[in-house]
Amino acid sequence: MFTSPSSLDLPTGPRQIFEKSTFFLRNPRAQLPTPAQVRAECKAQGGNYGSARPLPVRFPHLGLIVKFGFVVSITEGQCLLWLKQLGVVRVPEVYGWTTDRVGYNLEVFLYLELIPAVSLKDRWRWLSRSNKEHIARELRVIMDKVHSIPPEPGEVYIGSIGKQPVQEDIFASYTEAKPGPFTSLSSFHEYLLCYFRQPPQWVDPDRHLLPDDVPIQFTHSDLHMGNILVSPPLPWSKESLWMAWQEWSRNRWSLIWVWRALWWGTWRRMECGEPRVVAILDWQQSGWLPSYWEYCKAMWTADFQPRSWGNKYLPMILDKNDVFCVWGDIAAAAGI
Structure with a gap:
């Protein structure tokens, strides 16, 4: 419970x-x-x-x-x-x-x-197809659990934890207060379209494409490869040496952290070698949002990831929906 x-x-x-x-x-x-x-x-x-x-x-x-x-x-x-x-x-x-x-x-x-692990983004190029599919299946189970978290008793709303405003970066104004919480999907959709697309007195022709009858579910809202931590590779493998070299080119503290993660993986042998999901980071934008939001946001950020991530593996993790086209127009208007 x-x-x-x-x-x-x-x-x-x-x-x-x-x-x-x-x-x-x-x-x-x-x-x-x-x-x-x-x-x-x-x-x-x-x-x-x-x-x-x-x-x-x-x-x-x-x-x-x-x-x-x-x-x-x-x-x-x-x-x-x-x-x-x-x-x-x-x-x-x-x-x-x-x-x-x-x-x-x-x-x-x-x-x-500081969790001793490495990002999926850093390991991706070294992973086999079976490794990637295994991670996608793990993420599917994890995200299904996240999406099943119910809102607070007697309250269905769109917003962040504790009935606070929506923290989503699509409303990324640093001078204005974040909007919400919203008591219904229709009020959220009206605000969304008026905020980015049309003056309040206009009727947006795409309004019918934002469904008011979908479930509201707890959403991470920034699921990309950089926010997914996986187990580190075996020390002294080509992959770990390459990662160490990359970090050395950035700064010495990052190198220390990477080697700490690699040796932690050696000590806890179940966490090294065969990759597995260790943790998910960056819950800044999380909250209760329409059920289509997770997929749309993840697909939007997939443009900055390897092509196979959005084309093949995200559909294994999240349910596809038909809202992405209009959602993408709104995100483009928001400049995220």
Whole structure:
């Protein structure tokens, strides 16, 4: 039986440190890096600090990664806490979060578990057809479980965890509040079309293509290869050496993290060699959305992945639908 977010009494404050998390059990004397230390390390790692989406900062010796920026939200931390409780999918453990103001911008810092694994994107070129099909079948089972998570008791809405607004990047205005939550599919669709396509007084000719009778389901909303962690390759294989070389060309901290992941895989032999799904990352945009949304968003981002991912393997993971054409027009208007 699933536990609703409201029954967990999720923390909401601007600063939360979870002293009973495994971070403090492993490192009793350690402290989480301050925002200033995270920013300094981001610059040292070449993490494009100053952009809207700086690269997460890794602290391999602490088993820690910090996701931060003014488009990062506490909502994602709450969602990860809840998903960790449910156990339907492995996600990074949350060690805490804090906020810090820089000029007019409020940056959120999420302190997360650095899972010793590698992205599916990094392993894809080395995988055989049977490996890829195996991963697709694993993802199908995982995503079916995610999509079966019901909304809070007595409440059917479109929005993020805890009846909060929709966090989807399609509404990626950094100056306006996120929309919602919406109480019906029809109100969500009307807003969607008016926001991107037509003035409110016009009737959009594509309105009938957005169905108001589909289920509302919990959605990751950013399922691409970079957000899927898989088990690392065997150390000293051609694949692992190539990955190490690629990371060395980026920065030394990434190289340390990759080798830590590879040796972790050797120690836990069931996690190395034959690839398997280890975790799914980046739940920033997740929430309850129309059932067609997951497939449409994944297909949209598939343009930036190897062609076989969208053509062959995504249809094995997610159910196809006929909404993608009009959804793609809306996404193009949004500029995502």
